[in-house]
Amino acid sequence: MSIYLDYNATSPIRDEAKEKMLEVMGPPINSSSVHSFGRKAKSYLQKARSEVAKLVNADLDQVIFTSGGTEANSMIMQLSNSPLVSAIEHDAVMASSNNLNLINVNSDGIVDLEMLEATIKKTNTDMISVMWANNETGVIQPMTEIIKIAKKYKIYIHCDAVQALGKIDLDFKSSGLNSMAISSHKIGGPVGVGALILKDPFDVNPIILGGGQEKGHRSGTENLIGIVGFGVAASLISKDSKNYVMRNIGVRQKQFEDYLKDNLKDIKIFGENAKRLPNTSCIYMPNLNADAQVIALDLEGFAVSAGSACSSGKVKSSHVLKAMGAEWAANNSIRVSSGWQNNKNDLEKLAHSYIELYKRSNK
Amino acid sequence: MLKNNILGFNRDPKDTKVVVAMSGGVDSSVTAGLLVEEGFDVIGITLQLYDYGMAIQKKGACCAGSDINDAREVANQLNIPHYVLDYESKFRDQVIDDFADEYLAGKTPIPCVRCNQTVKFTDLFKMAKNLNADALATGHYVQRVVGKNGIELHRGVDPEKDQSYFLFATTKDQLEYLRFPLGSLNKIETRKIAERLNLKVKNKPDSQDICFVPNGKYSDVVRRLRPGSIEPGNITYLDGSILGRHNGIIDYTIGQRRGLGIGGVSDLEEERLYVVDIKVQDNEVIVGPKEALNVDEILLKEMNWVNNSFPSDKKILVKLRNTGKLIPAEMIKMNDRVTLYPTKPVEGVSPGQAAVIFDANDENNVLGGGWIVSTASKLQKKYNLSSSAA
Structure with missing residues (x-):
C-alpha cells in the first residue's frame, strides 16, 4: 500500500464523515419536500450548514453549498469584467475571465502590495481576488493587508x-x-461539495437556475450525502480547537524539510521565508524532471504530485513557480503535502527514497 | 543456475524491471501483455505527442486521446502501473517542425525515424533509466540479436511488418538497452496473442499514417504549420518549357506520377510524366520521362552505424524507402558522409528519405544508414537538375 502525501490534491474521507454519510445514504432525501422525510433531510442540511459556518466563523445564511470550490469561485468571478488577481491563483480563478489583471508575487510567493494598490488606481477595477494560501507552495498571503487595501x-x-x-x-x-470559496474534499469530506461564503447574500447572481434551492443562489436538489460529510469533516476540525493535529503535522513536515536540506545541498524549498501551510513543501531537485520524480516515487510507494495536474493526467509546468521568478525550477519541482492519516515515519521514509532518487539522477 | 530470461537478463523476470512504450495500439499492448505474462516487473508509459484536435482541426473518430485511453485500459487490464508523459513540446520541436521544414525544402521526410531517434529513444530512454528500469521495450518488428561482434539489429521476421527501415538510427547504447519482443513474431501471431490475452484493443485496426497526419494529407498539415511560406509556381519539363502551375512544391514527391495537375497536356501524356526534381530556389517542380528518375550516385549524411564502426565491406545492400527492395551498391566514405553507387541505376530516390544499409552477406543484418542529401545521374547532369548539386 502506497503512502499518501498528496493531501493538497484531495484528502482521504474521515471515518466519522463516512459513517454519517452512510446514515443519510438510503432514505429519500429531498430537503424541499414537505413530508417527514423532507423535514428530516432539511435538518441534516441545516446541521451541516451550521458546522461549516462554525469552522469559518460565518452566519448560517452566509453559507451557500455548491458542487465544489471551482463553482464557488466561478459564481463570484463572473461578476467582474476585469478582476485583479494574483499571478499564482488556481485555474478555478484564472480561467474565469479573459481579462484578468495579474498582480505579481515576490520570490517567496507573496503578493506585491504596492503593485496591487498601483493597479487599483490605474485600472478602476471592481474586484480583487487573492487566494488565502497557495496550493503548490503553501505560501499564506497577507490577507489582512490585502483586505485593508480593498x-x-x-x-x-x-x-x-x-x-x-x-x-x-x-x-x-x-x-x-466579501466572499470566500471553500471545498469539502481538502479537509476530509467527500469530493463534489463546497461552499461559497457570502457577506451579503444579495451580492451574487446564480449561475445554475431552477428550483431556487440555497435561497435561490444555487438551484438543484442539494447533494445532501456530500453536504453531510462536509459538515462532519468541518466539525472535526472545529473540535480540535488547539490545532493539535495540524501543529503535529507541521513539526514533522519541518523535520522532513530540514533533513532533506542537511543531506542535499542544491535542492530548494519554495516559499521558505514566508508563512506557509504546515503540511506543504514544494521542493526543487536538479537534473530530474518533476514527472520522472513523481513516477519514480510512485513506483516506490509514495503518492506525491508535480504542479497541478490537469484532468488528462498530463503535468503542466507550474505557473506558480514561474510567477515567483523560478521558471528554471518549474519543471523540476514536486509537492509533498501530508495530512492526518500519515504516521510518524511516512515523511522519514519518503526522505530516504527521495535522497536515493537524487543520488541516482545526480551522479 | 538461472537461465537468461527472454529479455536476456540472467535473473528471474520478476527482478527485471522493464518500461514498455505503450501507444494504445495492438503491437505495444501485446508487448506489454507478453512481458507481464512472463512475470516481468512491467511499467507502461504512453507519450502524449500532439493535440489531435489541433492536428486535424475537427472532431474525429479515432484520436490520440482515445489511443491514450486504450493504453491506459490495457495497462489496467494487465494490472501494471501506467503513466502518460506530456512530450508535446519536445515532439513539436524535434519532429513536427523538422517535418514541415523538410517539405518546404523540397524533401520527403520520415518523421517516424526522427521520433524514434529523439522523443522515444532519447527522452523516453532517459526516463526509463531514471526509473531504474533494466530495459525499454517497444512493439517494433525488429530483432535485437547478440552476435559474435556484439549486439546487432536485424529485420523483423515478418517481411510485411519489418520496421528496421525506421530504426536505422538506433545507436549502440540505445540498442544495448532496448528490447523488441515482437521481432520474432508475425502479425497473425501478434493478433492471436492479443486474442488469447483478451486485450481490449485486440480488434483495433493497425495505424497506417503518420500519427499527426491521420487522414494522410500531410500537405494540409504543412500548410497549417507554415502559413504564408507556400507559394504557387511552375511545373516545368526537363528542357525548361512550362507545362502548368502548382500550388506549392510540398504537394510533390520525386517519382510521383498521379495527380500532377498539369493542365496543358493530355491525360495520356501526363501518364508518362514523373516528378523528377523539385527546385526549391526557383519554386519549380520538374517533370520528365521515367528514365530521368534513374540515379547512379546517392549522397548520404548523418550516418549511424549500429555497432559504432564503418563496415569493412564496401559492398552492401541498401533500402531507399520503407517499401523498397534491397539494392546492391558500393559505398565510399568521405569524411562524415557516404556516397552510394548502386550496381544498377535506381529510380525514384527522394532526398529526405533514409538509406538503410544491410550486410551483403546477411541481408537481415541492419548495419546502419543515413539521410539522403542528394542524387546524381548522367541524365540529371545533362539537364542540370538540382539534385545533382551535392
Whole structure:
C-alpha cells in the first residue's frame, strides 16, 4: 500500500464523515419536500450548514453549498469584467475571465502590495481576488493587508480559501472579505461539495437556475450525502480547537524539510521565508524532471504530485513557480503535502527514497 | 543456475524491471501483455505527442486521446502501473517542425525515424533509466540479436511488418538497452496473442499514417504549420518549357506520377510524366520521362552505424524507402558522409528519405544508414537538375 502525501490534491474521507454519510445514504432525501422525510433531510442540511459556518466563523445564511470550490469561485468571478488577481491563483480563478489583471508575487510567493494598490488606481477595477494560501507552495498571503487595501478603495474582495481551510484558522466575519470559496474534499469530506461564503447574500447572481434551492443562489436538489460529510469533516476540525493535529503535522513536515536540506545541498524549498501551510513543501531537485520524480516515487510507494495536474493526467509546468521568478525550477519541482492519516515515519521514509532518487539522477 | 530470461537478463523476470512504450495500439499492448505474462516487473508509459484536435482541426473518430485511453485500459487490464508523459513540446520541436521544414525544402521526410531517434529513444530512454528500469521495450518488428561482434539489429521476421527501415538510427547504447519482443513474431501471431490475452484493443485496426497526419494529407498539415511560406509556381519539363502551375512544391514527391495537375497536356501524356526534381530556389517542380528518375550516385549524411564502426565491406545492400527492395551498391566514405553507387541505376530516390544499409552477406543484418542529401545521374547532369548539386 502506497503512502499518501498528496493531501493538497484531495484528502482521504474521515471515518466519522463516512459513517454519517452512510446514515443519510438510503432514505429519500429531498430537503424541499414537505413530508417527514423532507423535514428530516432539511435538518441534516441545516446541521451541516451550521458546522461549516462554525469552522469559518460565518452566519448560517452566509453559507451557500455548491458542487465544489471551482463553482464557488466561478459564481463570484463572473461578476467582474476585469478582476485583479494574483499571478499564482488556481485555474478555478484564472480561467474565469479573459481579462484578468495579474498582480505579481515576490520570490517567496507573496503578493506585491504596492503593485496591487498601483493597479487599483490605474485600472478602476471592481474586484480583487487573492487566494488565502497557495496550493503548490503553501505560501499564506497577507490577507489582512490585502483586505485593508480593498476597503480603502471600496473594492469587492473575494478569496479562494480552498487550500487554507482546515489547515489554518479562518475567520470570515472579522476578515472583512466579501466572499470566500471553500471545498469539502481538502479537509476530509467527500469530493463534489463546497461552499461559497457570502457577506451579503444579495451580492451574487446564480449561475445554475431552477428550483431556487440555497435561497435561490444555487438551484438543484442539494447533494445532501456530500453536504453531510462536509459538515462532519468541518466539525472535526472545529473540535480540535488547539490545532493539535495540524501543529503535529507541521513539526514533522519541518523535520522532513530540514533533513532533506542537511543531506542535499542544491535542492530548494519554495516559499521558505514566508508563512506557509504546515503540511506543504514544494521542493526543487536538479537534473530530474518533476514527472520522472513523481513516477519514480510512485513506483516506490509514495503518492506525491508535480504542479497541478490537469484532468488528462498530463503535468503542466507550474505557473506558480514561474510567477515567483523560478521558471528554471518549474519543471523540476514536486509537492509533498501530508495530512492526518500519515504516521510518524511516512515523511522519514519518503526522505530516504527521495535522497536515493537524487543520488541516482545526480551522479 | 538461472537461465537468461527472454529479455536476456540472467535473473528471474520478476527482478527485471522493464518500461514498455505503450501507444494504445495492438503491437505495444501485446508487448506489454507478453512481458507481464512472463512475470516481468512491467511499467507502461504512453507519450502524449500532439493535440489531435489541433492536428486535424475537427472532431474525429479515432484520436490520440482515445489511443491514450486504450493504453491506459490495457495497462489496467494487465494490472501494471501506467503513466502518460506530456512530450508535446519536445515532439513539436524535434519532429513536427523538422517535418514541415523538410517539405518546404523540397524533401520527403520520415518523421517516424526522427521520433524514434529523439522523443522515444532519447527522452523516453532517459526516463526509463531514471526509473531504474533494466530495459525499454517497444512493439517494433525488429530483432535485437547478440552476435559474435556484439549486439546487432536485424529485420523483423515478418517481411510485411519489418520496421528496421525506421530504426536505422538506433545507436549502440540505445540498442544495448532496448528490447523488441515482437521481432520474432508475425502479425497473425501478434493478433492471436492479443486474442488469447483478451486485450481490449485486440480488434483495433493497425495505424497506417503518420500519427499527426491521420487522414494522410500531410500537405494540409504543412500548410497549417507554415502559413504564408507556400507559394504557387511552375511545373516545368526537363528542357525548361512550362507545362502548368502548382500550388506549392510540398504537394510533390520525386517519382510521383498521379495527380500532377498539369493542365496543358493530355491525360495520356501526363501518364508518362514523373516528378523528377523539385527546385526549391526557383519554386519549380520538374517533370520528365521515367528514365530521368534513374540515379547512379546517392549522397548520404548523418550516418549511424549500429555497432559504432564503418563496415569493412564496401559492398552492401541498401533500402531507399520503407517499401523498397534491397539494392546492391558500393559505398565510399568521405569524411562524415557516404556516397552510394548502386550496381544498377535506381529510380525514384527522394532526398529526405533514409538509406538503410544491410550486410551483403546477411541481408537481415541492419548495419546502419543515413539521410539522403542528394542524387546524381548522367541524365540529371545533362539537364542540370538540382539534385545533382551535392
